[in-house]
Amino acid sequence: METSQRMRRLEKGVFSVLLDKKNELIKQGKSVIDLSVGTPNIPPTKAVLDAISEAARDPKNYIYAIKDLDDLRQTAADWYKDRYQVVLNPETEVLAAFGTQEALTSAFMPIVNPGDLVILPDPAYPAFIAGAAIADAEIYFLPQREENGYIMDLSEVPEEVARRAKVIVASYPNNPTASVAGPEFYQELIAFAKKYDIFVFHDNAYSELAFDGVTCGSYLSYDGAKDVGVEFNSLSKTYGMAGARVGFCMGNAEYIAAFDTFKTNTNFGLFLPVQKGAVVALTQDQACVKETCMAYQARRDCIIDAFGAIGWPIKKTQGSMFVWAKCPQGHADSFAFAMELVEKAGVLVVPGVSFGATGEGHVRMALVADPADIRLAAERIKQSGILDKKG
Numbered sequence: 001m002e003t004s005q006r007m008r009r010l011e012k013g014v015f016s017v018l019l020d021k022k023n024e025l026i027k028q029g030k031s032v033i034d035l036s037v038g039t040p041n042i043p044p045t046k047a048v049l050d051a052i053s054e055a056a057r058d059p060k061n062y063i064y065a066i067k068d069l070d071d072l073r074q075t076a077a078d079w080y081k082d083r084y085q086v087v088l089n090p091e092t093e094v095l096a097a098f099g100t101q102e103a104l105t106s107a108f109m110p111i112v113n114p115g116d117l118v119i120l121p122d123p124a125y126p127a128f129i130a131g132a133a134i135a136d137a138e139i140y141f142l143p144q145r146e147e148n149g150y151i152m153d154l155s156e157v158p159e160e161v162a163r164r165a166k167v168i169v170a171s172y173p174n175n176p177t178a179s180v181a182g183p184e185f186y187q188e189l190i191a192f193a194k195k196y197d198i199f200v201f202h203d204n205a206y207s208e209l210a211f212d213g214v215t216c217g218s219y220l221s222y223d224g225a226k227d228v229g230v231e232f233n234s235l236s237k238t239y240g241m242a243g244a245r246v247g248f249c250m251g252n253a254e255y256i257a258a259f260d261t262f263k264t265n266t267n268f269g270l271f272l273p274v275q276k277g278a279v280v281a282l283t284q285d286q287a288c289v290k291e292t293c294m295a296y297q298a299r300r301d302c303i304i305d306a307f308g309a310i311g312w313p314i315k316k317t318q319g320s321m322f323v324w325a326k327c328p329q330g331h332a333d334s335f336a337f338a339m340e341l342v343e344k345a346g347v348l349v350v351p352g353v354s355f356g357a358t359g360e361g362h363v364r365m366a367l368v369a370d371p372a373d374i375r376l377a378a379e380r381i382k383q384s385g386i387l388d389k390k391g
């Protein structure tokens with residue numbers, strides 16, 4: 001069998017390489033502290049668990065959902081109204097998805113023709129690249145550099161690229177760089193999109209994970225945003241519901257209608273108990289959101305303190321569930337460094353280069369370990385001598 005050209009653009013990804021390495025070391029009897037995969041591990045509230053399990057016991061909830069429950073779309077619209085002062089029509093401007101990963105890997109299909117150009121951040125969350133590849137798009141990578149606070153600089157986009165581009169993807173708080181964008185970025189993004197007739201996908205999967213009193217907004221809260229784009233959000237991190245697979249695409253009605261048509265051809269909707277659990281998540285006492293955010297912030301503080309104390313300083317990040325660390329002195333190649341780190345110290349991180357060329361020289365660590373494991377990871381790194389390399 002010959003796989004399609006499209007498949008050749010989809011790589012198995014660094015995570016399976018890292019998992020193989022981890023399993024090989026565990027087989028040799030070694031212990032590995034895994035900071036690689038960003039699986040949220042703060043569970044949903046009892047109210048959500050009860051709603052999902054009660055609905056799951058009702059045989060009537062095993063039919064094809066076909067459509068989103070009215071209640072679900074209304075609740076999502078209310079959430080955006082309360083949280084971001086964004087007014088959305090639940091019927092025409094809200095669409096549920098099986099998480100934002102599924103949404104973003106199919107989001108290009110309704111709007112991109114084979115060969116169309118899309119602008120993606122570099123480094124990028126891999127689903128953006130996969131989505132563009134599935135739609136046979138050509139990709140222009142716009143760097144997120146340290147000197148710009150790891151935010152894309154739109155003035156770097158060459159004129160001919162801007163004229164040709166069909167879609168631009170932005171996502172803050174960012175994975176992997178953990179950067180957070182301010183109002184100026186979003187205003188510039190909307191002006192840029194309008195000037196060149198480019199459609200915006202804003203992935204806001206970490207909307208509630210912003211630290212030190214910083215509150216992240218919504219792309220849709222800026223003037224003109226809905227004219228030129230949509231936002232994706234997710235209940236995975238905010239409500240600890242990653243495995244339940246529920247997220248939203250919201251904003252531009254014309255795009256939502258096209259995406260809805262696409263989705264009605266590819267699936268029969270979200271499992272009804274999950275839809276009901278999502279309604280409860282969004283309408284319950286929202287204190288749990290703050291608690292989740294504080295838990296990630298405490299892990300961030302712990303990792304920065306513990307690694308700083310052993311001579312690996314990491315810049316304080318403002319959001320998401322990651323830290324983006326520069327490789328220590330003498331370790332310019334992030335893949336080689338990550339491999340050496342897991343072999344010598346038993347600490348697994350993701351090489352920055354696997355998110356794009358601009359990610360070279362960095363590694364990403366997910367805030368998934370509890371403080372005791374983070375401190376143990378730091379101790380092991382210190383003992384391994386890997387930080388002693390010079391030049």
Ligand SMILES: Cc1ncc(COP(=O)(O)O)c(C=O)c1O
Pocket residue numbers: 038098099100101102125171174175203205233234235236242246247
């Ligand atoms: C930037 C970003 N977008 C989307 C996702 C996917 O989230 P979901 O669980 O909603 O599919 C992730 C998951 O790590 C992410 O980092």
